[in-house]
Amino acid sequence: MASETEEALDPRVVRTRRDVVRATGELLVEDGWDAVTHAAVARRAGYAKATVYAHWPTRLDLVEAAVELICDEADHPAATGDLRADLRAALADFADDLTHGHLDRLLAGVVEHANEGDVVARLRTRLYETGTAGMRAVLAAHVARRDVEPALALLTGSVLVLVTFEGRRVDAAVLDDLVERVLASTTPAGSADG
Amino acid sequence: MASETEEALDPRVVRTRRDVVRATGELLVEDGWDAVTHAAVARRAGYAKATVYAHWPTRLDLVEAAVELICDEADHPAATGDLRADLRAALADFADDLTHGHLDRLLAGVVEHANEGDVVARLRTRLYETGTAGMRAVLAAHVARRDVEPALALLTGSVLVLVTFEGRRVDAAVLDDLVERVLASTTPAGSADG
DNA sequence: GACACTTTCAGACGGCTAGTTCAATACTGG
DNA sequence: CCAGTATTGAACTAGCCGTCTGAAAGTGTC
Numbered sequence: 001m002a003s004e005t006e007e008a009l010d011p012r013v014v015r016t017r018r019d020v021v022r023a024t025g026e027l028l029v030e031d032g033w034d035a036v037t038h039a040a041v042a043r044r045a046g047y048a049k050a051t052v053y054a055h056w057p058t059r060l061d062l063v064e065a066a067v068e069l070i071c072d073e074a075d076h077p078a079a080t081g082d083l084r085a086d087l088r089a090a091l092a093d094f095a096d097d098l099t100h101g102h103l104d105r106l107l108a109g110v111v112e113h114a115n116e117g118d119v120v121a122r123l124r125t126r127l128y129e130t131g132t133a134g135m136r137a138v139l140a141a142h143v144a145r146r147d148v149e150p151a152l153a154l155l156t157g158s159v160l161v162l163v164t165f166e167g168r169r170v171d172a173a174v175l176d177d178l179v180e181r182v183l184a185s186t187t188p189a190g191s192a193d194g
Numbered sequence: 195m196a197s198e199t200e201e202a203l204d205p206r207v208v209r210t211r212r213d214v215v216r217a218t219g220e221l222l223v224e225d226g227w228d229a230v231t232h233a234a235v236a237r238r239a240g241y242a243k244a245t246v247y248a249h250w251p252t253r254l255d256l257v258e259a260a261v262e263l264i265c266d267e268a269d270h271p272a273a274t275g276d277l278r279a280d281l282r283a284a285l286a287d288f289a290d291d292l293t294h295g296h297l298d299r300l301l302a303g304v305v306e307h308a309n310e311g312d313v314v315a316r317l318r319t320r321l322y323e324t325g326t327a328g329m330r331a332v333l334a335a336h337v338a339r340r341d342v343e344p345a346l347a348l349l350t351g352s353v354l355v356l357v358t359f360e361g362r363r364v365d366a367a368v369l370d371d372l373v374e375r376v377l378a379s380t381t382p383a384g385s386a387d388g
Numbered sequence: 389g390a391c392a393c394t395t396t397c398a399g400a401c402g403g404c405t406a407g408t409t410c411a412a413t414a415c416t417g418g
Numbered sequence: 419c420c421a422g423t424a425t426t427g428a429a430c431t432a433g434c435c436g437t438c439t440g441a442a443a444g445t446g447t448c
Contacts, residue, residue, distance in 0.1 A: 012395055012444065032306050034228065039434075048397045053436070104305055111302035111358060112226050121361075128359040150352070150371055153360070157351025158344070164305060165322040166347070167315075177344055185375035206415065206424055233406075242426045247407070 013055075017065075020045045020052055024066040029102045033109035036062055060119055067106070067123050076134035083142040087155070087179050088172070090134035095159050095170045103131055104164045132156050140189075147186040154182045207249075211259075214239045214246055218260040223296045227303035230256055254313060261300070261317050270328035277336040281349070281373050282366070284328035289353050289364045297325055298358045326350050334383075341380040348376045 023045035027035050036059055042049040056062045074097075077089045097103040110124040129136075135155055139148045158178050162168040217239035221229050230253055236243040250256045268291075271283045291297040304318040323330075329349055333342045352372050356362040 010394070010445065016396080032309075034306075037434085038436080048399095049436090050398085050438085051396055054395080057436095105308075107359070108302040108305035112228075112299055112306055114299075115226075124359060125361075128355075150375060153352040153355045154348050154372070154375065157353070157355035158347040159351070160355065161322075161347045161351035165301070165318060167319075178348070181344060181348065181376070181379035184379045204416065204424070210424080231406075242428095243407090244409085244427080245425055248424080251407095 016047060016051060017055065020047060020055065020062075021065045021069050024062045025070050028063060028066050028109070029070070029106065032105050033063065033113060036066070038062070060116065063109075064119060064123060067110075067127060070106075071126055071130040074130050074133075079138060079141070083138065084176075084179055084183070086138040087135065087183075088175050090138050091155060091159055091175050091179065092170075092172075093134055094131055094156060095163050095175075097131055098160065098163045103127070104160075107131075142189055143183075144187040144189055151182050151186055155179070210241060210245060210249065214241060214249065214256075215259045215263050218256045219264050222257060222260050222303070223264070223300065226299050227257065227307060230260070232256070254310065257303075258313060258317060261304075261321060264300075265320050265324040268324050268327075273332060273335070277332065278370075278373055278377070280332040280336075281329065281377075282369050284332050285349060285353055285369050285373065286364075286366075287328055288325055288350060289357055289369075291325055292354065292357045297321070298354075301325075336383055337377075338381040338383055345376050345380055349373070 020041060024036055024041050027040060027044060038052045038056075038059070039049050041062060042052045045052075052062075056065065077086075077093055079086045094103075106127055107124070110120055110127060113120050114124060132152060136148070136152055139151050143151060155178060159170055159175075162170050162174070168174070214235060218230055218235050221234060221238060232246045232250075232253070233243050235256060236246045239246075246256070250259065271287055273280045288297075300321055301318070304314055304321060307314050308318065326346060330342070330346055333345050337345060349372060353364055353369075356364050356368070362368070
């Protein structure tokens with residue numbers, strides 16, 4: 001028999017999982033957490049409702065699988081080695097995910113449903129770390145270790161707030177200003193006091 | 195007849211409005227946006243479901259009234275005049291609202307339901323500005339005008355991210371570090387280039 | 389191709405909840 | 419006391435969620 005972790009031998013199961021999880025992700029991103037219903041997902045994916053229930057008994061199972069897929073598929077601009085250029089690119093990418101990728105709604109969903117168990121808390125961490133992985137990598141490569149966390153919080157937080165709550169369009173000038181302000185309080189990596 | 199804006203003469207109406215809006219606010223804060231149902235609100239407030247429907251035809255009407263009340267009742271620590279102390283106090287207050295006041299869930303709710311009309315967008319702005327009013331006031335009094343907005347975004351954003359997405363407890367040391375980092379990139383108010 | 393096995397399907401069902409309606413009751417100001 | 423208004427409790431419709439079923443279709447094997 002196949003191993004427990006790779007038991008999806010039947011091509012029907014593979015197809016179903018792929019199509020349904022993809023449809024769930026689209027629904028989650030476009031219409032939000034509450035739109036993820038077995039019936040809605042089945043309709044969108046082109047499968048019967050009972051089939052969806054058979055694979056993912058609860059709504060949370062569906063959301064979990066979709067978030068996993070979204071995070072796995074996420075890709076970020078490659079680093080060039082130039083600290084400021086890479087930071088601006090990563091920040092712009094994050095801002096774009098928030099607005100056009102509807103990452104803001106995804107994050108809002110996990111925060112609002114955070115009281116529904118540890119699974120949701122794990123999804124929150126997964127989404128946040130995936131969305132900020134680009135920035136974290138750039139910072140880790142260029143600034144002192146003790147500056148990485150605060151700088152990351154300052155950059156991601158400010159962009160999140162500007163885009164999501166102030167409805168501001170964060171153009172190159174805004175991003176540049178934020179980057180300069182944050183870098184002013186950091187020490188280069190490898191420095192004596194880093 | 196009474197004026198249109200102050201027509202609530204009947205004490206029954208006054209009582210009903212007060213009790214129901216308060217119950218809605220508690221429900222909204224404790225259990226989230228989706229828990230705000232006419233039936234649930236009526237049960238909690240001790241009124242009949244039909245009465246709640248008579249005053250607030252839609253769920254959004256209920257949420258709107260509750261958010262208005264919450265924002266009106268919000269109070270913030272008084273300023274002492276010491277920039278750093280006031281900033282730290284305002285930030286700590288904001289962090290406390292996020293965790294114990296469940297402001298994070300309120301904000302998540304309006305973000306997730308932002309596609310349900312302009313009313314929700316107004317609520318988002320109202321909540322965000324109320325929660326950050328303390329910091330904005332302190333900054334406006336001490337740093338150059340052009341530094342207020344970016345500094346506000348950096349401070350509120352970083353605290354929001356640390357508390358809500360990283361699950362960090364922001365103690366005095368963390369707040370102090372953030373304040374120093376942000377202030378390093380600002381110019382005092384009234385300065386020549388401010 | 390024949391076969392046993394698994395997956396998917398389509399629909400029906402009971403249960404729960406949202407929102408509406410309405411006659412009866414309680415309250416208010418005069 | 420009385421006319422007008424607010425509140426009530428309950429009934430009712432409509433719609434959706436989750437479950438279950440037998441039938442149909444697909445899969446791997448001999």
